[in-house]
Amino acid sequence: MIHFKEIAKIMGALLLLIALLMLPAVIYSYYYGEDPWPLLISMGITGFVGLILFISFSKQDQNIRKREGYLIVALSWTFMALFGMLPFLLSHQIPTFQDAFFETLSGLTTTGATILTDIEVMPKGLLFWRSMTQWIGGLGIIVLTVAIFPLLGIGGIELFVAESPGPTSDKVHPRISETAKRLWYVYVGLTLSATILYWIGGMTFFDAINHGLTTLATGGFSTKNASMAHYDSAFIQYVAILFMFLAGTNFTVIYFGLLGKFRRVFQSDEFKTYTLAVLAITVIVFYPIAANGGSYELAFRKSLFQVVSLVTTTGYVTDDYTQYGQGLTFIFFMLLFIGGSAGSTAGGIKFVRHLTFIKNSWLEFKRLIHPRAVVPLMINGDRVTGRIITHIMNFLLIYLLTFVLGALVLSLMGYDLPTSLGAVATCLGNVGPAIGDVGPVDNFAFFSPAAKVFLAFIMLLGRLELFTILVLFTPFFWRAN
Template identity: 75%
Template sequence: MIHFKAIGKILGALLMLLALLMLPGVGFSFYFESNDEVALLASAFISLSVGATLYFSFSKQDQNIRKREGYLIVSLSWLFMSIFGMLPYILSGSISSIPDAIFETVSGLTTTGATILNDIEATPKGILFWRSMTQWIGGLGIIVLTVAILPLLGIGGIELFVAESPGPTSDKLHPRIRETAKRLWFVYMGLTVLVGILYYVGGMTVFDAINHALTTIATGGFSTKNASMAFYDSAFIQYVAIIFMFLAGTNFTIIYFGLIGKFDRVFRSDEFKTYTLTIIFLAICFAFPIYHYSDQEFEKSFRDGLFQIVSLITTTGYITADYTAYHDGLTLIFFMMLFLGGSAGSTSGGIKFVRHLTFVKNTWLEFKRIVHPRAVVPLKINGDRVTGKIITHIMNFLLIYLMIFVIGSIILTLMGYDILTSFGAVATSLGNVGPGIGSVGPVDNFAFFGPGAKIFLSFLMLLGRLELFTILIVFTPFFWRAN
């Protein structure tokens, strides 16, 4: 039997926390006199009222959170956050259509970075800050934040942490799950503050530096400028963004071990080495073709190539150049990057390098097993043997991911969109990247999609952010059967 009252209590707590996170934007509204403070305050009040009603109605419920409740809470929490998170857009009039507001909110919370706004710079400053805040909230997940700072989840919090934390990783920084969540958030906040300071030193205004800091570490890609990072024609700012996008796409456990001096744990990670070497290899390979096809200096060609590679692989989605304008071959390779994803345990979306690494290694070893059928040939990652159960799980994930991409592309095509745009929109939404190819390229947006397509793409964003199984399992009949 599923404990719905306990679920209601936790959802109430999450909505109250969401309401509090809406309030910082009010300060920017007053400072810039953007006249959107009423919309933010009203949205916070509605979210707080509903949250408090849920929480105190079920305040006496125990926290017997099992796996089924954990998956249901995570799925419902993202649905609730999307619904209540769109209120500032609707109440301020910045976005008048509900499908548009849902799309923008889901894109923010899932750190996808796709937008329907045609003139970002005309958006009121308070709403613009909330837009960036949604990505920062979604970066490591509001569930992880709640596990870190609220005692109400008790030992059941581990089920929520496991259900939401992205990537197939079991690394823990501390035996107690709440301490692990706290340390992850300290790293997250520390990187946010540091990159914000560097952006300001590089020439951004305080407001722009804060917003870009929030969306860089979240690998979200929302910008306060219509031209994204291309607006800042500064090598310093763009290299800072490259470095911190790379860090945000790294397993935060690896970053933590690096900060405390345990470098052996860093260099023992096969995923981190593959992730780093892939970016270096692609950056070197792309520098010369981009220099050949563009009329600019070699350093700028190298920087543009590296920036786009890191931005797409980490699923951040910032742009400094139109990568579809170079050559069709380069466009195809950039499109394939939408399927990479950063590291497990990072804020990146996508498939994740550890899954690709497991697939490639297992495929290679399969040839050896065919030649030597009696030999025991174990698959190892980071020196540890990978069990057959994990390999099966990863193979199933890859197959389901590919099936969803194909079916999703067919659905969009049947809605009347061209095949290239359908491929690009589905790939970038499912991978939580932002820009794609076709009519959703790096210099385009998603405003032209109809209401049905926007809702469908929003669902794909949530599906990708929660690693497919967290949501899909809720739709299975045996999930609802009594124990």
């Protein structure tokens, strides 16, 4: 039997937190002389519903099992999107449900795809809330990584190098809670650091804090229509590159680095692969971009920025990479399927899954020659069990099937093939820009209401590791024990 009352209490606490996080946006509205009532009313509604749920079920104290865990994760993002879109609806800046839901869920999943055609005319308070949704989503995925996913046994997280224990049938273990707290400190500290450096680089404080929030969330929402291309500053763009790269790194690796435990940093096979892959891909795309003219420094910066932005699923833009030629466009399209590191705020498949797949495939040749030999797969010096390998292989297969079927659905809705492939790939990977009519200088406003809801579902699937959502559609999930 599923403990729905315990779930309702947790949803109530979540909504109270969301209401509290709307307060800075209200303050910005007052500061800039805007109408604060859409945000105030949204804050009141969210807080009231959260308070009712929390008080009504506050006496519930039952263990959270796997079933409740899956529902909590799925409902958390859904509730946050439904209540988080209220400021956009009540202000009439985004007047339709489908558009407001798409924009808000795009923020919370840190996808960064937008339906807004003129961002700069939006009220400052709403722009700040829009950026805040991404920061909330980035923070939320860190908490899920160390507190919820180990409980659920989500694929890939078993290889996470955090100091968190394995699955537990009890509520959040104190050790997990302590780990989440440490990573939260890292997240906040890096956000503040990025904000300060953006400000020093010439951004207004408002723009700096917004970009600080969305950079560390690997979300990519900007306060400017041209995204990072608006700032023709090498300093600002290199700051963005640095913090996008850090945000795509396993936050436990960053934590060890800050403590000076560099041996632990370089013991991470995923971090080494992530770093080398970014550098290698940058070198590959550098020469064709440099051949188009301009300084070598500018060509290098463009190459590195686009690669880091797409690999970390941030989605900031400094140039239209679809104008570099079909070969480079295809390379950038393939980057939508990589993703950052496990334990980071990045979306996508994650390097640790790619690394496991490639290593296991290579070892399979050795097993063919020596069928009786025991050939273990090692990651970070530890043996990877067969169950984990199977889980990761299943994840990759389902990810590919979801991409293909999603693109087929959009094609049947009447959209051309490059646009369908690009839209599904970027939403599933939580990236933002893609190819076709959803390239770096385009947006998602032209999609039909049905297509927007469908793509919002794809975003949620990708952000919550596929299985978390798909298991809810299986009959045995709902059967009584």
